[in-house]
Amino acid sequence: MNEKIPAVVLGATGSVGQRFVQLLNEHPWFQVIALTGSQRSIGKPYRQVCHWTLAEPMPNWAGDMVVRPSTPAAASAPLAFSALPAAEALQIEPLFAKAGSAVCSNASAFRRQPDVPILLPEVNPRHAGLVAAQRKKRDWDGCIVTNPNCSSTGLTVVLKALQDAFGVRQAVVVTLQALSGAGYPGVASMDIQDNILPWIEGEEDKVEWEPRKMLGEIQGDKINLAELTLSAHTNRVPVSDGHTACLSVALNQPAQLTQVEQVLRNYQAPEISRNLPSAPQPVIHFDPRPDRPQPRLDRMCGRGMTTVVGRLRQDPLLSLKMVVLSHNTIRGAAGGAIYNAELLYQQGMIKR
Ligand code: NAP
Numbered sequence: 001m002n003e004k005i006p007a008v009v010l011g012a013t014g015s016v017g018q019r020f021v022q023l024l025n026e027h028p029w030f031q032v033i034a035l036t037g038s039q040r041s042i043g044k045p046y047r048q049v050c051h052w053t054l055a056e057p058m059p060n061w062a063g064d065m066v067v068r069p070s071t072p073a074a075a076s077a078p079l080a081f082s083a084l085p086a087a088e089a090l091q092i093e094p095l096f097a098k099a100g101s102a103v104c105s106n107a108s109a110f111r112r113q114p115d116v117p118i119l120l121p122e123v124n125p126r127h128a129g130l131v132a133a134q135r136k137k138r139d140w141d142g143c144i145v146t147n148p149n150c151s152s153t154g155l156t157v158v159l160k161a162l163q164d165a166f167g168v169r170q171a172v173v174v175t176l177q178a179l180s181g182a183g184y185p186g187v188a189s190m191d192i193q194d195n196i197l198p199w200i201e202g203e204e205d206k207v208e209w210e211p212r213k214m215l216g217e218i219q220g221d222k223i224n225l226a227e228l229t230l231s232a233h234t235n236r237v238p239v240s241d242g243h244t245a246c247l248s249v250a251l252n253q254p255a256q257l258t259q260v261e262q263v264l265r266n267y268q269a270p271e272i273s274r275n276l277p278s279a280p281q282p283v284i285h286f287d288p289r290p291d292r293p294q295p296r297l298d299r300m301c302g303r304g305m306t307t308v309v310g311r312l313r314q315d316p317l318l319s320l321k322m323v324v325l326s327h328n329t330i331r332g333a334a335g336g337a338i339y340n341a342e343l344l345y346q347q348g349m350i351k352r
Contacts, residue, residue, distance in 0.1 A: 004031035005350060007079040007341075008101075010070050010092065013037045013050040015184045016083035016106050018058075019334035021046075024081075025059045027338070028277050029345060032061075034068050034075035038088075041067040051184060072099035078352050081337050082107055085183075097142035102350045104337040105146045108202070111210060114222055118148050120336070121273035121343040122283045123160045124214050131349055133221030141351060145344065147336040148214060149206040151175045151234060151243045154307040154326025156211040157283060158247065161267035162260070162320075163215055163226070167252025170229045170318060173207060176237045176244040178295065181328045187236060197236040207232035242295030243328045250318040257312055260320060261286055264309055276342040278335055280305035286312075293325035304330030305339070 004027075009020045012035035024032050036042075041049035047063035068074040070084065070092045080096045082089055082105040089107030096103050110116040115134040117127040131143045148156065155173055162168050177200060179186055191197065208230040215226035237244075255263075265286045273279060280302045286309050287293055293301075293308040301308050304327035315321040326332055344350050 005029060005079050005345065005352065006031055006033040006077040007081060008032070008034040008036065008075040008077045009081045009083065010036045010096070011083035011085070011088070012046065013041050013067065014083055015053070015180050015186070016329055016333040018050055018052055018054060019329045020081050020083060020338070021059065021062045022054050022056050023330070023334050023338055029342065030079060030338070033077055035062065035065050036070040036075050037067040042069050043067065053184065072096055072101070077101060078350050079104070079341055081334070081341070083334070093144050094138075094140075097138070097144050098140045100141040100351055102142055102341065102344050103144045104341045104344070105144060106333050106337055107146070108149065108206065110144050111146045111148070116144050116146060118146050118210055118214050119340045119343065120148065120153065120156060120214055121276065121339050122269035122280060123156055125270050125273045125343055127214070127218050127223060128343060128347055128349065129218055130221065130223070143349065145340055147333070147340055148210045149203065150181050150326070150328035150332025151177055151203065151245065152207050152210040153332040153336060154243070154324045155207070155245050155247060156214050157307040158264065158309060158322070158324050159211055159228070159249070160215060161264055161284060162249060162251065165263040166255050168228055168249055169252055170250040172231045172248045172318065174233045174235070174246045175207065176235055176239070176246075178239045178241050178243055178328050179236070180241050181243060182236065192236065192238050195238070198233070200234045200236055203234040204232045207234060239295045241327060241329060242299030243326055243332060244293070244295055245324045246321070247324055248315045248318045248321040251320065255319065257314065257320070261312060272346060273343055276339060276346060278305060278339040278342055280307070280331065282306060284309055286310070293323060295325060298325050299327045305335050307331070
């Protein structure tokens with residue numbers, strides 16, 4: 001690529017926003033030209049207002065940038081990565097789409113809209129086909145595409161592999177979700193130290209619905225939800241990064257554990273998504289050790305983009321059970337939105 005595509009990061013100072021900055025540093029296709037924040041940060045250097053919590057150093061180019069308002073007039077680009085809270089995303093993202101930006105959003109604001117895809121390029125790249133109908137219906141040149149809730153991400157990758165091979169009828173999932181999933185400063189330390197919080201507002205509904213949309217079939221300008229019933233319990237645990245999910249599934253046909261292991265190990269992204277710069281390599285890492293996956297040891301598998309699966313065994317109630325791990329701010333958020341943008345670019349959907 002001769003010239004990189006200019007990109008803005010909306011809500012760049014938060015937990016996901018700074019992940020965008022870190023992952024977009026020296027991205028082969030995209031170049032960050034503006035960072036935005038709330039009134040708290042506007043007009044100040046990013047270095048001063050961003051409480052940087054990542055192990056990798058803040059890139060100098062970002063530290064020197066002055067934080068701008070989240071308006072197309074102040075920060076326009078063909079590509080906008082959004083790490084805004086949902087209420088702000090609802091107002092701000094359409095302004096960018098209207099101004100011609102392809103908005104790759106982490107927020108939940110538009111996920112349930114029938115003309116807005118929830119994309120995982122290794123699962124449902126064809127759902128990007130909704131963008132044409134979205135442009136027509138909403139009369140804008142840009143678009144909004146979303147990535148799923150961070151705890152639906154690894155779960156859906158695994159369900160897709162099983163759905164393709166055996167069919168999936170039901171699933172029960174218990175999540176153990178990391179602190180960074182609550183943003184910064186997130187949960188008070190006095191609440192989470194030596195503790196587990198068995199409630200995350202709105203999360204169970206998302207985990208029970210979003211995979212059905214992603215695993216559904218696109219038909220013309222709509223998606224038929226997958227016929228799959230999910231039951232979710234979602235918990236916040238004192239882990240910094242990496243969401244763990246204990247998953248039990250009922251398959252449509254009997255399967256040996258060795259067959260299932262092979263299906264998971266061999267799962268490949270569809271051709272169009274397989275070799276994009278952020279593509280997970282491999283998509284699923286199967287770990288046969290009895291005490292894995294563990295968030296601290298395994299979350300960076302495949303640069304944080306790979307879904308890690310272990311503890312595969314028979315389930316006495318449903319068919320199978322296993323443990324799934326996915327990095328919530330990388331595969332589940334910023335890395336996922338960047339992978340989506342790469343898919344849109346590959347499909348000619350980003351207007352320079
Ligand atoms: P966060 O740490 O609270 O960061 C929120 C960001 O939004 C900050 O940069 C903040 O800027 C900015 N902001 C707040 N109000 C604004 C306004 N009125 N105008 C412009 N900017 C505003 O939250 P987060 O965890 O990064 O989450 C961001 C989004 O991603 C949320 O929608 C969340 O649900 C979603 N998500 C998060 C994860 C995760 O693992 N954390 C995973 C998937 C999806 P200031 O600092 O300047 O106030």
